[in-house]
Amino acid sequence: MSSLLPTPSQTVGPYLSIGLPWPDGPHVVPEGTPGAFWIRGTVRDGNGDLVPDAMIETWQADPEGGFRHPDDPRGAADGEFRGFGRCPTEADGTYGILTVLPGVVPGEGGATQARHIDVSVFARGLLNRVVTRIYFEDQDNTADPVLATVPQERRGTLIAAKTEDGYRFDVRLQGDGETVFFRV
Amino acid sequence: MATPTEFRLPRYGEDPDGTHPPLGYPGYRSTALRHPKQDLVLLPQMLTEVTGPLLGPGRLGEHDNDLTRQHAGEPQGQRIIVTGRLLDGDGRPVRDSLVEIWQANAGGRYRHTGDRWPSPLDPNFDGVGRTLTDSDGRYTFTTIKPGAYPWKNHDNAWRPAHIHFSVFGSAFTQRLVTQMYFPDDPLFSQDPIFNSIPDEKARQRMVSRYDHEITQAEWALGFQFDIVLRGRGASVFEEEEDED
Numbered sequence: 001m002s003s004l005l006p007t008p009s010q011t012v013g014p015y016l017s018i019g020l021p022w023p024d025g026p027h028v029v030p031e032g033t034p035g036a037f038w039i040r041g042t043v044r045d046g047n048g049d050l051v052p053d054a055m056i057e058t059w060q061a062d063p064e065g066g067f068r069h070p071d072d073p074r075g076a077a078d079g080e081f082r083g084f085g086r087c088p089t090e091a092d093g094t095y096g097i098l099t100v101l102p103g104v105v106p107g108e109g110g111a112t113q114a115r116h117i118d119v120s121v122f123a124r125g126l127l128n129r130v131v132t133r134i135y136f137e138d139q140d141n142t143a144d145p146v147l148a149t150v151p152q153e154r155r156g157t158l159i160a161a162k163t164e165d166g167y168r169f170d171v172r173l174q175g176d177g178e179t180v181f182f183r184v
Numbered sequence: 185m186a187t188p189t190e191f192r193l194p195r196y197g198e199d200p201d202g203t204h205p206p207l208g209y210p211g212y213r214s215t216a217l218r219h220p221k222q223d224l225v226l227l228p229q230m231l232t233e234v235t236g237p238l239l240g241p242g243r244l245g246e247h248d249n250d251l252t253r254q255h256a257g258e259p260q261g262q263r264i265i266v267t268g269r270l271l272d273g274d275g276r277p278v279r280d281s282l283v284e285i286w287q288a289n290a291g292g293r294y295r296h297t298g299d300r301w302p303s304p305l306d307p308n309f310d311g312v313g314r315t316l317t318d319s320d321g322r323y324t325f326t327t328i329k330p331g332a333y334p335w336k337n338h339d340n341a342w343r344p345a346h347i348h349f350s351v352f353g354s355a356f357t358q359r360l361v362t363q364m365y366f367p368d369d370p371l372f373s374q375d376p377i378f379n380s381i382p383d384e385k386a387r388q389r390m391v392s393r394y395d396h397e398i399t400q401a402e403w404a405l406g407f408q409f410d411i412v413l414r415g416r417g418a419s420v421f422e423e424e425e426d427e428d
């Protein structure tokens with residue numbers, strides 16, 4: 001195999017919403033799926049101002065903790081579970097993703113990871129995506145190997161709070177309560 | 185780091201320093217309030233990170249790969265064919281993978297309510313395309329060459345002509361959004377987005393190549409633009425441990 005050099009990242013710019021949103025983008029599972037809920041939130045900048053030209057993408061296991069992917073030998077449940085969600089922020093800086101609770105996922109050395117969703121945030125002014133994770137406040141997160149590497153006082157930025165129709169997960173790109181972002 | 189044998193996962197290599205832009209880049213003013221100031225935390229590559237959405241033909245409409253045929257009439261401007269391969273760093277084609285593009289029209293205007301610069305919209309051009317790579321990792325779009333456009337970043341600021349590209353690869357770690365530029369654009373020198381890439385050679389990998397073989401006589405100019413994602417590298421944890 002020849003070794004090739006990678007293509008650099010560039011910002012999505014201010015007009016991502018002409019190219020990237022899909023009508024069913026926010027639907028990780030179809031509407032009406034039993035157990036489905038909304039993860040809703042806002043994206044804010046370093047001033048605390050809402051960001052109206054960002055996009056949230058999510059990737060997660062199915063309710064059994066499996067992925068429909070050749071590198072997961074167990075596979076995922078059949079049916080209409082896409083595992084992937086995409087939603088641009090509206091003029092008021094909000095987004096919403098319709099999904100179901102991901103299962104517990106195997107980690108390294110026989111450990112398990114708490115239920116989580118991987119998130120990419122794109123925006124004008126972000127030259128590369130930033131990556132974070134959503135955990136759930138009403139789930140057992142105590143033994144999660146990734147949360148354990150995050151300074152205790154910042155872990156809260158990764159925990160979605162229970163709401164009437166699901167969970168709330170706000171992203172703060174910079175400043176007070178800055179979300180923990182990961183290098184992958 | 186022993187992983188049960190049934191979860192022997194690929195490990196995606198890190199891109200060389202200087203390949204990607206810093207998140208905070210003063211020349212591009214909008215980064216000032218939008219880039220994280222805390223250090224990034226290392227996320228080990230586990231199942232969620234080495235898998236990713238495999239989005240198929242369900243995403244595509246009939247003329248999604250030909251932006252000149254999405255309306256009753258033809259758009260204004262220079263017709264072009266843009267083609268290339270989606271590869272990983274080990275040279276493997278990324279097959280059957282979704283490629284999405286968006287761009288300004290020939291006059292440099294986007295069909296977006298936020299784009300107010302006084303260049304006309306083209307009723308026959310949306311500037312949005314999608315396709316799937318083939319078994320060789322190749323994608324092809326027919327479109328028109330986008331115009332340069334002004335922005336307010338600095339005095340007399342103009343974006344070089346570019347097409348926005350979004351690709352997934354096969355893993356969450358490989359997700360990439362980039363911009364394709366055109367050869368010899370006189371606007372490169374004053375563009376902070378292009379110049380945010382520290383490594384000059386990496387920057388040049390965002391510039392497409394004119395290709396006379398792709399050019400079709402009396403029809404369209406051809407440009408080649410390959411996109412390379414992170415490679416899978418060595419995939420066996422046990423061997424890595426031995427080396428340590």
Ligand SMILES: [Fe+3]
Nearest residue numbers: 013343346348
């Ligand atoms: Fe643009």
